[in-house]
Amino acid sequence: MPAEHHPLRAVLETVGPQSCPGELNFHCHTICSDGSLEPKDLIQQASSNGLRHLAVTDHHSSAAYLPMQAWLRAEQEQGQPVPTLWTGMEISCILRGCLVHMLALGFEAGHPALAAYNRGDAVVGEALRADSVVKAIHDAGGLAVLAHPARYRLGFRELIDAATELGIDGGEAWYDYDMQPHWQWTPMVCEQIDAQLKNLGLLRTCGTDSHGVDLKGR
Template sequence: MLRPEALSHPLTPVLRQVRADSCPERFNFHCHTICSDGSFHPEHLADEALAIGLEHLAVTDHHALAAHGAIASAFEARRRRGEPAPVLWRGVEISCLLEGCLVHVLGLGFAEEHPSLHPYLQGTSVVGPALRAEAVVAAIQAAGGLVLLAHPARYRLPHQRLIAAAADLGFDGAEVWYDYAMRPRWQPTELVCEAIAADLERRGLLMSCGTDTHGLVLHGR
């Protein structure tokens, strides 16, 4: 079940709307820029999001927040002209150890420049005790963010085991709708994603979606 803080988080009602067809036209909570290992300049990613007509976006560079300001400025400039722009949520992708397996965690909707996250925003993965999943969960939640396990079926351990361990540690949910086949145009991998969705629904946890874009089109990876 969700923490009280997660129940009242402003992003939670949005994530409750996520369905198999939400991405990439309405929601995208996982994508990258040149501020980590992506190809998009932040301004160009903003242009692409506006062209698609996204409603909600989170840019989740690895261990970096540098893209957020430029994208927020581009969206605000669009609104000042009386035109629609996506709601931009602060996001980051952090590496950690869960069940002894190196996984990626999405932190979404957290406070800017919170001290708890400073070790995780230096451009590279941390080492030592701070690499453990419980430490990452505590840091994101202390900053007021939601904690979601990224692409649960991409690791060396089964997604069932990882989701169970994540739930025990207080994760708020996981990325459900994901293109594990990495096709040119994003499309969720039905059987795997549906199994993950059923697991999270049974646990009362949140579901997210994203293209995990590293290239120059937000419709694909």
């Protein structure tokens, strides 16, 4: 499926500074990588919090997706309202000589194009290059999003421009760089990132990057 027709695009086009953490969350973790929540506990919390859409983006693992989907189906069969769960994964890669993280969102679960990145650890060699990661995400039918652009050794402006040249679909615009107990997007830097992405015609996402037991915090 061409990225411009991806069903997740319509959701991401609505993302703004107030979307997270109450409505949308496209960056969080479970025990399948370095998070604290079991997949079932995370999806239960997401549902009770009233989230409309989310993706769990464990590092180099999509293992949480199927058990969460099973829980959601059981809830739906009982007539309960549930959020929409999208596939997700956070993949390490090298961009302009800098180690960055790329979010894979809305890809086909179990697609072989992402098999090398779905084994719990970062890859080595040519597969570690950002262009290889972006291609793999697209081949699997997903969207490639540069995670937290202002957390790296190189500046976010340079990294976003470099990632754009590789065909990324968007960037994580709304993020808590101060890592507060209760998530709050960081003024100025997030606004600048949002403006740059918008000017480039790219999607903007948001996420709490939760690793603890509360989806509303870091």
